[in-house]
């Protein structure tokens with residue numbers, strides 16, 4: 001692995017993030033708040049607009065109608081695209 | 095290329111099974127409406143169509159100018175990636191060959207772009223030589239907004255997400271630039287006879 005900064009001792013490999021990521025990614029989505037990357041408004045997941053009869057679910061921001069997230073879970077796998085999300089947050093675990 | 099022409103020949107076949115690509119079912123008289131967002135309501139008189147990007151001479155046709163272009167009637171089978179197929183759909187519109195005839199294309203790729211922000215990428219060779227149209231009627235009537243009116247792209251030999259609804263133009267590009275569904279893991283080309291649904295299929 002190349003490391004042009006020569007700071008190997010300050011870094012861990014990606015698996016070190018797995019524990020925190022598992023806690024984040026198993027959050028109850030209904031408790032999540034999303035900050036829109038387009039208009040920066042902060043809105044609960046439930047207040048978003050979902051277009052479900054497309055090849056995947058498309059979530060749009062109620063403030064600006066831009067796409068914040070696309071998600072699918074089917075025979076081909078699980079997919080989540082969130083370039084339209086600036087921040088996804090939820091209450092602490094437990 | 096031989097596989098693509100096979101698809102075109104099968105279009106005229108009389109038996110349903112010969113016309114159905116793998117994994118698809120015949121939806122019959124229904125015409126499902128798939129939408130990833132609110133339906134744009136551009137008035138037909140305010141609609142125009144542009145060809146831009148890596149071309150010698152970018153061009154925009156007003157709706158009035160577009161209506162004066164040579165028109166073609168098309169009867170084709172269409173195949174949606176959500177697994178429905180619909181046989182013998184009838185459309186009218188302008189061949190993409192006609193729209194690209196005088197602009198001097200420099201790229202081998204393009205993105206169709208639409209009202210509402212939708213895009214899809216195509217290879218130039220998939221929209222030329224009589225394989226794609228910009229259509230503004232369906233079944234003899236003006237194309238309804240829920241089916242992409244005032245006008246949509248029609249590329250019947252590829253999955254129907256390539257036939258961009260509410261299309262406003264084509265942007266020629268040197269490199270392949272994935273569009274709305276392609277950036278979500280859908281196949282760059284989307285040939286239903288090869289069942290190219292997802293990237294890697």
Ligand SMILES: [Zn+2]
Pocket residue numbers: 036037038039040041061062063064065066
């Ligand atoms: Zn927004």
